[in-house]
Amino acid sequence: MKMLEEREAEMINIRRYLHENPELSFKEAKTAAYIADFYRGKDVDVSTGVGNGYGIVVTIKGEKPGKTVALRADFDALPIKEELEIPFKSKNEGIMHACGHDAHTAYLLVLADCLIQLKEQIHGTVKIIHQHAEEVPPGGAKSIVEAGALDGVDAIFGIHVLPMAPAGTVGYHSGYSFNGRAYFKLKVQASGGHGSSPHKANDAIVAGAYFVTAVQTIVSRRVNPLDAGVVTIGSFDGKGSFNVIKDSIEIEGDIRYSDDETRDVISKEIHRMVKGLEELFGVSCKLTYEPDYPPLYNDPELTAFVAKTLIKAGDKHIKEVKEFPKMAPSDDFAYYLEKVPGTYFYIGCTPKGVEEPYFNHHPKFDIDEAALLVAAKSVGYVVCDYLNIEKDGSND
Structure with missing residues (x-):
């Protein structure tokens, strides 16, 4: 922890460099090269090009036997024009780190380096996953899992900066915590005609408009009201x-669901409604339905472990550890949690002096950079205590 405190300025400098030089999902070549270069010459195994893009996996093998724990930070940016006026404003027009992935990468680089220097004291192995393309499906996480990066891993942990609370606050939530999501496109093919003679045509717009209204009944009448x-x-x-009756239209939509059961209900009902639309209006439909990220499920036992560990730490920089509510966004960290147990927790980052901060993905999104040290120390405590379980049989 002292090492991390002494390197806080380095974390901030790394974050600012990444913020100035953001890259979009699946196009993060320079960012990946920067990350790989950080590990050059260090006593550690580095694998680049992992998964379907620029993923990097760093394996820190401790000198003593023990469990294997994985840590993940994403490093892609968003197609958003930055509206913040800061000295390290994005140099890439129309691209911005509006979700805090620059902060995630900065803290984890320094934390990893400290763990490398202390590897002779580590009971077990730490895998550092620098993940590309979290923002754009199919994302990077699923392909990294398929590449075998989590084989032999006992648990995985990750964090996300959120401006829901000031720096110094760490949030957690057990069980289903982030929603899953899916994408669909519906093409309705009818037969066009003249506006004066609707009886000689079949109006795709009317059929599509009916679908738009009907599909809203899925949530109100088919989904359990206790689920999202x-x-x-x-x-x-x-x-x-x-004055022309359209012969075809296309509809695109976004679906969010809180758990696997709700996912299945919505998928079934949309497919059923499309078939009904064909019968009711005499049209033909082509439906593309693509599940993106699954609901994110935090292992209850490991989530409780994280909360207990951070409360017990009594660290001056971790001022409050509290339960956060379940949230509507999605994150492909969920794929890791389908493979191995783990938990994804949250680091408060509300900018100082701001009462109503802009949320992630806003062109004016900003963080209190004090959150970097909080993130590094929080994950550091979790790793140390988790690997101590193998050594001592408990984390008490």
């Missing part, structure tokens, strides 16, 4: 001439 589900129609492409 959202069906959003984000695009209705039916542009044409005012």
